C-alpha cells in the first residue's frame with residue numbers, strides 16, 4: 001500500500017512534465033507572437049519556466065523516489081533527524097541566486113514595456129475604457145485631442161495600424177479589469193481611478209483576441225473584444241467610416 | 252501544539268499507519284474526487300440543457316407606473332394554461348398566435364443563448380429581476396410590459412426587431428447592458444426573437460388577467476380578441492408602418508446650436524427636467540411619478556455623452572421626436588427643423604472623457 005502512495009506521488013512530476021510536452025506539441029501553447037517585444041517576453045517566460053520546471057521535477061521526483069525506496073521494509077525503524085545547516089544553507093543560497101537572476105534579467109524588458117520613460121515618443125492613439133462587460137475605445141480624431149466633437153468611438157473592436165507604435169491610455173469605469181492581447185504579449189490591469197499608459201507595436205495584419213483577464217463580475221466570460229491590425233491606409237479608412245456611422249443622420 | 256510536539260519528540264510520535272488505514276485513505280480520496288468531478292459535469296449539463304427549476308412563473312401583481320394590480324391565485328390558474336398553450340415553456344418556447352410568423356428552431360436557439368448571457372439580469376420570464384439584477388442601477392429592462400425605451404418608431408408604436416437588435420449589438424452606454432457585437436450573428440438574431448417572445452408573453456399575461464379582473468370570461472372570443480390586439484401592435488412596428496419620419500437634417504452650425512439652446516430653455520421646456528446645464532437636475536423631477544416599470548425617474552445627464560439610446564444624430568432626433576417610451580420624456584411638439592436644432596445643441600453639450 002505504501003508503495004502505491006510512492007507511485008501516486010511520482011505521477012505528479014511525470015504527469016506535470018507530460019502535460020507541458022503535450023500542450024506545446026498540440027496547439028495549446030502560446031499563440032503566435034506578433035508584437036515587437038513579444039519575443040523578449042517569451043524569452044523571460046522560458047527562463048522562469050525552465051528554472052521552476054527543473055526545481056519541480058527534482059523535488060517531486062525525489063519525494064516519490066524516497067517514498068518508494070523506503071516503503072514497506074519490515075524491521076527498519078524510522079529515524080528522527082532535525083535539519084542540516086549545510087544543506088539548508090546551500091538551498092537557500094541557490095534559491096536567492098535564482099530569484100536575483102530572474103529579477104535582474106527582466107530589468108531591460110520591463111523598462112521598455114512598462115515604464116513611461118521607455119515608451120516610444122508618439123501621440124496617444126486611443127483611450128481604452130474597460131467596463132462591465134465591454135471595451136469602449138475612443139480615438140482623438142483629426143485634431144489629436146480627446147473630448148472634442150471629432151472623436152471617433154468604437155465598441156469592443158480595437159483597430160491599430162500595423163508596424164506603428166500604438167500607445168494608448170487604459171482606464172476602468174467600474175471595477176478591476178485586465179486588458180489582455182495574447183498575440184501581442186500585452187497584459188495590463190485596468191484600475192478604476194488610474195489612467196495607465198500601455199503600448200505595443202504589432203508586426204502583422206489580421207484580427208486577434210482581446211480578452212479581459214481579471215475576473216470582473218458575473219459577466220466576465222462575455223467581456224469579449226477584438227484587435228484588428230491593418231495597414232495605415234485601411235486604418236484611416238476605417239476611422240473615417242466609423243465617424244460617418246456615428247454622424248448618421250439618416251437610417 | 253500537539254502536532255508540533257509530535258514532530259519534535261520521537262517518544263510522542265503516533266503509531267505508523269497500517270496498510271488497512273492506507274487503503275481507507277486512498278479509497279476516500281478517490282471517492283471524494285469522483286463525486287466532485289461528477290457534480291461539476293452535472294452542473295454544466297444542467298445549465299446548458301435542462302430547464303430544471305426554470306419555468307415561466309406568473310405575476311402575483313402587475314405594475315404599470317403607479318398602478319399596482321394584485322392578481323389572485325384563481326385568476327392566475329385560469330391564465331396559465333392559455334399562456335402555456337400559446338407560448339410554451341423555457342425548454343420549448345413558441346409563439347402560437349394567428350397572424351404572427353415565428354421560427355421554432357430559432358426561438359430554441361435564442362432561449363439557449365438567453366440562458367447563458369441574459370437571464371442572470373433579465374430573469375427567466377424577462378422580468379428584469381434575475382439574480383444579478385438587484386445589484387444594478389439602472390435596473391435591467393422588464394420586457395413583460397411590451398415597452399422598450401429606445402426605438403425608431405413614433406411615440407405610440409412598439410419597438411421594431413431592428414431596434415432591439417441595435418440594443419443587443421451596441422449595448423446601452425452608461426448601463427450594465429453590454430454589447431454583443433462580436434457574437435455569432437445568428438445567435439444575436441435568435442435572442443432578439445426570444446426577447447420578443449418573452450415580451451409578447453408578458454403582455455398577453457397582463458391582458459388576460461385584466462380581462463378576468465374586469466369580469467370577462469376567458470372564452471375563445473376574448474382570447475382571440477387579445478391575440479389580435481397583441482399581434483397588431485407588434486406587426487405595425489415590424490412592418491415599419493410607424494417610423495419616426497426623417498427629413499433632410501439641418502446641418503450642425505453655430506447658428507443651429509444657438510437656436511437649439513434657445514429651444515432647450517424656452518419652447519422645448521427641456522430644462523424643467525434636464526436642468527439649465529443639461530445635467531439632468533431640473534426642478535420638476537421632485538415628486539414625479541415613477542416610469543411605467545415602477546422605477547424612479549432620473550432624467551439623462553446630457554453632458555455625459557453616453558446616451559443609452561445612442562449618440563448618433565439620428566438617435567437623438569428619434570428621442571426628441573418620439574420621446575423615451577415608458578417615461579415622462581415626451582415626444583416633441585415642434586417642427587422637425589427645430590428638432591434638428593435641438594439635436595445639434597444637445598450633442599454639443601458632451602464633455603470630454
Ligand SMILES: [Cu+2]
Pocket residue numbers: 130131132133176177178212213214215216220223
Ligand atoms: Cu472585465
